[in-house]
Amino acid sequence: MKMKLMLVDDHPLFLEGLQYLLETYGIDVAGTAKNGREALAQARALKPDIILMDIKMPECSGIDALRLIKAEMSEIKIIMLTTSEEDEDLFDAVKYGASGYLLKNTNARELVGMLSDLEKGEVPLSPDLASRLLKEFKDNSSYEHASTASTSQDSKGRQLTQRQLEILEMVAKGITYREAADALGLTERTVKYHMGRIIELLHLENRAQVIAYAARMGIVEHK
Structure with a gap:
């Protein structure tokens, strides 16, 4: 699968594990960031196709970073990858242009499959989340x-x-x-x-x- 991916999460162990996992599936991880502010700077420098980004982060949250990145680089597809099941986070993510919303309990094969679907124009959004929306x-x-x-x-x-x-x-x-x-x-x-x-x-x-x-x-x- 050929895509240029960036990862954003404030937990180093999760970030390193996710990067290793994706690379074993042949997905190029172009770069990482540990908060929303770094994510904006890295997005400007790396121009990734897709960003997988957490929501709850220090300094600048994933939702704030989503708004900033989409305002400046609307072509980048951003998927929120989070533990948050709060309706407010889901609705804000969709409102500000997220291309998908996944929970961190998604297994590796599902995640890779959803990334592939995103390249084909589909939206990684579970039926339960669609119902909430x-x-x-x-x-x-x-x-x-x-x-x-x-x-x-x-x-x-x-x-x-x-x-x-x-x-x-x-x-x-x-x-x-x-x-x-x-x-x-x-x-x-x-x-x-x-x-x-x-x-x-x-x-x-x-x-x-x-x-x-x-x-x-x-x-x-x-x-």
Whole structure:
């Protein structure tokens, strides 16, 4: 797997172990940093493709570093790799442009697989976290926001085919592309193609925004 990766964590032992693990899978670790401030400086110097970054760090947190790096180098994909399961951290990470959110109890094979998926345009986000995001977007979509957005968003939604609406609903529920493909009798590649078209037609950027759109428009109900 050819990608230029940077690691950010304030625990040296974890950092060294993660770097060794990734390199055994053939992933180039271009550099490391121990806090958000160092992460910004290293990102400027190394221009990595992907950054795996902790949230709870001294001096400058991972969320603050995420905001700074994305504002200056939006092309870098940043995944939060953390022990934090706090909703606030998850929602802030997505809001400020994180490409994924993984917990540190993820096993090595899953992590490497998710990094590979990220290169293909997928978002490393578990069904449980997708469900939390959906609830947050529904609970915080005010009537005023919905009414001002509904006309333009609804007109975009009408551009979707019935098949695309089915896929949109399934993805918004946290169902994986593979599971959606099996349920609909399609190939995984076809589902990914449809998701690309959905994101393009709705003028969205990623799967988290698709979840927000589906919640706001009432396409899927959170239980």
